[in-house]
Amino acid sequence: MEHLLAPASSQPIKIPYVGSQEFEADIPTPEYVLMYFKSYLNRNGWTHIFENENPEEIARSLQTWLYFGCLISVFRRVSITIRTRDFVSASYNPHERLVHTTRLRDYIGEWASREGFAVGPVVRNPADLKYLRGENIKEMLNHTFLFLDLYCKKSQSMSEPHKTRMKLIELSVMALGETLCSALVAIYGYEPREMPVWGPSPILEARLKDNGWCVSDSPFFPESLQRSAISATYYFGGCVCPRPRRDHSNCSTSICKNYLQVINHGTYKQKHVSPSCSCADIEVPTAAMDVVGQDAIPVLRWDENTLSVSKAGLQAMYVAMSHVWSDGLGNDKKNSLPACQLSRIQGLVNNIYAETHRASNNDEYLPTGRHENAKVPFWIDTLCVPVGDEDLRKAAIRQMAEVYRGADRVLVLDSFILTLPRSAHIIEKYVRIHLSSWHHRLWTLQEGQLAPRLFFQFEDGPESFYDMSYSERHSLDVRDPTVLCSPLRLLCITELEIFYRYFEQARTDDVHGINIATRMRSCAKYLRNRQTSKSEDEPICIATILGLDSGPLLAQKDPARRMASFYDSVRHFDPRIIFHEHPRLHQEGFGWAPRSFLRQTPDLIAMREGGLEWDDRPELATLIPGGGGLPVRWPGFEVVGLGPLNAGSWAFIRPWVGGNFWIPMQWNYGRQVPWWSYTYKLEVLPEVDEGSPRLDNAASRYAVILPIRLDPDALSGPGVTGILGSIESETPETTMMLSTDGHPASHSMAYSGLHRLPLRYVCRVRVKMPLPDTVPQGCSFAWALVCSGEQEWCLR
Template sequence: MCIKIPEHFLLSRLDDGETRFSLDNLSVLLRDWRYRIRRHGLGEQCRPWAARAYSALFTANSLLTSKLVHPDLDTFRHAGLSAEVMSGILCTSAAMAYALLSVPNIFPLQYRPPSPAPFLFNLFSMKGMSSIRARMSANGWCPFTVSVIDSYGLSALGYASTLPPFIRGSADEHRQCTDRNCGVNNVDVLRYQNKHVHPSCTCAHISVPLEDVHALLDFGVIPVVVPVGANLTIRAASDVPYVAISHVWVDGLGSVTEKGLPLCQVERIAPMVRALVPSGAFWMDSLCIPAERNTRKRAIGLMARTYGEAAEVLVLDAGIRACRSDAAIEEKAVRVLTSGWAQRLWTLQEAMLACNLNFEFSDGITRIEELIPATEEIMDDPLMPSLGMELHRLTTYRERGGVRPQPFTLAQVARALKWRSTSKSEDETLAISGLVGVDAAELVALPSHAERMKALLLGLGSVDPGIITFPGVRLDIPGFTWAPQTLMIHGTANMSIQRNGERTALCTPEGLLGEYAIVQFALTTIEDGTSYVIQVDGQTYSWDAIPFKGPSSYRCNAVLLPQGGLPGRGNATLGASVSVAGFDEEPAKDRLVCTFGRRLWLRDSSEGVAKDSGGTLIVATSGRVRVRLM
């Protein structure tokens, strides 16, 4: 059952003659190990085998932990290795250990030894992460894109660092970008210019008959483009199968019906469309959405239907197109997930509503299914569990058997938006409405983003009670001061994903109705920079304010806790301070009326720690109540 692995399987020789530890053959070894476990891992004889596998992981866990806890005793440091070499060794070792974690779970449950402690292999890479991120940025990677890759795990970051970045213009184009924002993806509409297929091309623009587009949109019909000879004609989408084009404006394909696109771009797109649908019909915002305000609103209101009813959706992105379709599946996944297309607001709905999603690579078109390994294969590659799962999420709303799944919850959409952005904040609700089952046509007529967010929440009805602790600025609308102004909060923890039948809160014009755990106390003025300690039934909790752009002080007399109650020993929970005004009117006289204050953390602490902290003591009571949050 056990075999010895030849040393050369884990080594590779560099061009300068040096030998290094390598993970190049790790997927082969994992595949073979899984095969042998499935073939021989039955009966009592596999108990010691499983024990040895877990023991090796525990040993690796201990050794790597010691390098964090006792850096002065680090063998690598005493050997005189450079910081870069040490970080590389730590990251490689942690990546290998992390990849091995899932394999022992193939053993039958009854033969696995108990796990004495959690594995923390991702934490061991912390010492090496900063050097990898710095090296990637120096090589031209956008710091924001590096943060995106980092979120997929240690193995993904390490692999991406071996790839050259996609450079759209100049090598230093990301010099103004940060780990929270990529400025290159944003466009200035007033100065926007289309790009030709080749920089030297000077061909004229081509457009469609504007009056035909208006005529269809005026009756709520989706217009599609059908090339006929040297001209572009317009037909109703309901009359012909069509391809919906999904792209980002930074690649130079943005426009409006009145202006059209360079002829060379249309000639490049047309053959790809015909390869997907014989009719050659396609929809593209640059040709099918006019600039005229009212008609434009009608077209935007039809966006969800446009992509949901398309026979195929084709993604055009310069970064993805720079990669070949026969490249390693890991590289293709990285190129898609780090593309400008994957970082923009509108393209989320365009992808998730697609019945069939396709990507243009440099040598052809690839379906998304070809980028997602089979379940059996996905665990053989330490990169693919996280990358494959992220790609798989783009298919979860797909219509199957003529039936589309239930709309997403707001929490699920917030999670999907955490690395996306837009040049027009007022577009946010329009771009996600189709995913949550709200009609964009009802939102597009509203005058402001705040009013659209309010209407979206009312259209949803039920939301996760944890929405009151979602990060960011709140709406300045009576009855909705608890509501987030945006769901696009990069890289932060999101609302919990509520399942069908679980507890929800109800959005109404008068406020948010829900049931919460509550900590109540006398009306208190909370000052920024002052420490506070809440005492409930003899137990103390530290009050950790979350930075907020607003007044330096505010008054409150309660904290609402969405996650079920006060934190257990040594734990913390998110809450929201509120001001309780009293009880509601009939027929809900037992419901408290509250005004939203600030987000905060409540952390369990011993009484001794509380006293030593010198914090202002607040004596409180706890319970569970129905509330109307305004």
């Protein structure tokens, strides 16, 4: 683990060397190294992985094959010779040897020197020898990733000390795999999202917990294009969490319970700058409400005696404040603030322009207005969003996007960020923002992402993202092997800025709605660790971020109807959304849709099983508004004769073969049988926060939609099931025709034409192809009328 960046005070994690043989003993020439690597188990007589093997042998095979085998094979493919002993060293214990990765950075440097860095995306040219080498290495890493999962599952059942030893070796493979993937992207031009996500590691999670971090703090870069779950967690787990928080035993992986505090409007109290201060409470003039009523933005100035109001515009550039109410700057009873807070805010916004910034010669960064002697106008929700008048309040909320997008600068005030000086290291600043209450509130997400220039108020002054990273940008070489091994500094420089500028950069919608579908997926990721005191605010906030009109949503008071109205406004969706693992919306026609994006760890678009991205991108689905449902095209089947099933229960199913019952089932080993001759297993999955679903009416016409065909090479896979309605066509149903070539692409339609089949959502399911010896002969099963990927369903 020595190739990873770590705090100076952290204790290294020792990885034991348990090998008894060297992988490189008979390694062939570079052209054949891939097959040699993949055939390790067969060459060593393991016909079934882990069969009749003791824990010591399993640990040796894991390290020899997936650590040293992967390491040696990757570099051998580019004609760099590495030996096991290059990565093994003695410890203080004479009877113990450890895996040591100090030399890995040098080898990566040599690899890059031989191949050269990519100058653009990978060009898939089979005649290009460099491309072929990259493909071989990519296949090795994917193979390592997939088989590592089998080892990880096996180690769960081991006793100590074997279990801990296995976890340490697994961690070393994850760290190596993540680093090699990083180098692969830089040298060959692959997209980072093509790489597997390594981790999480129980060893690193335990170390984070011991040092006061919450389980929700890892990984630290969930939206990053870089794959950094291991290197980031390794670094942060080596130091004490800078924000002391209470017990984390009831926290979730999405958010710490300390961020879930809800403002009690009955007992909420504003704070003065000093606890001993008792200055007067200053109410905003009624002119501010008049400006809102004119569909304009009110901005304020405070001269220590008078709070004046004007309209925002080209001649009145302003600073918008972004804060959390828990810091004491809110007010739900009237539009007022203590005089001391007004003086503080006015001084802070003036100071943004008074500062001499490091990048003053950068046109993008230069202030667009000077307020050297005048008071800088500012906007803050406590004073500018009317309290008491519901119509004016809705008008102000509807303006919110314009408020933050139109501000010259947005200044973040958070009590935790305020305790750090600007001289702190970029990693400290990143962590301080990451752990702040401001970063975990719903409304502050849109405020930060809509800001043209976002500033954070530190202990001794404001800084933008450009300020924070200025020196790092000029000193950090992104192609340095140290950075490729552990890109933590690079991520701290770039990822928060990307996080809060993504939606402004991607705002232009194309005519097919692809842009908004992609942005909604990203928005769901950004909301996973956010909280709001009012659940009905969520669709308003998301609509504002996506550039949608929030007016129709504000007209709906019921949270479920408001969320449904939000989906009607979005209109275009990635059809893979129907397979999500979020709680479902209880609204007629929207059973396919997530009820909320807040505190949801799974991605909105589920990953393929095994942790890899989907290879294809289906065409967008266009919602039928008003609860008409979401039309999607996917493979699937109707189940005939399905008995009652509860969550966790299952049933065997077989494709219907038009009455040809002579076709053998899959336990016939005498020949290769086609997909339609297999028996499949349908499992009912529990709903998220919904208790136990039940398929309880055997007479109902149940159907299952799958993102993959009934292909033994593709299953298992997630799916959704529902009750079929009547076919929206006057054409009668016809017998399904089946080809006999066995190719899964030959799935035929269950119906004669491409008729849209309405389906009312019931629950999530998984379809598997069980091993032949687990399907008893003579078992009962249901029939399945199978549909190809051209079948259109309307999921409601």
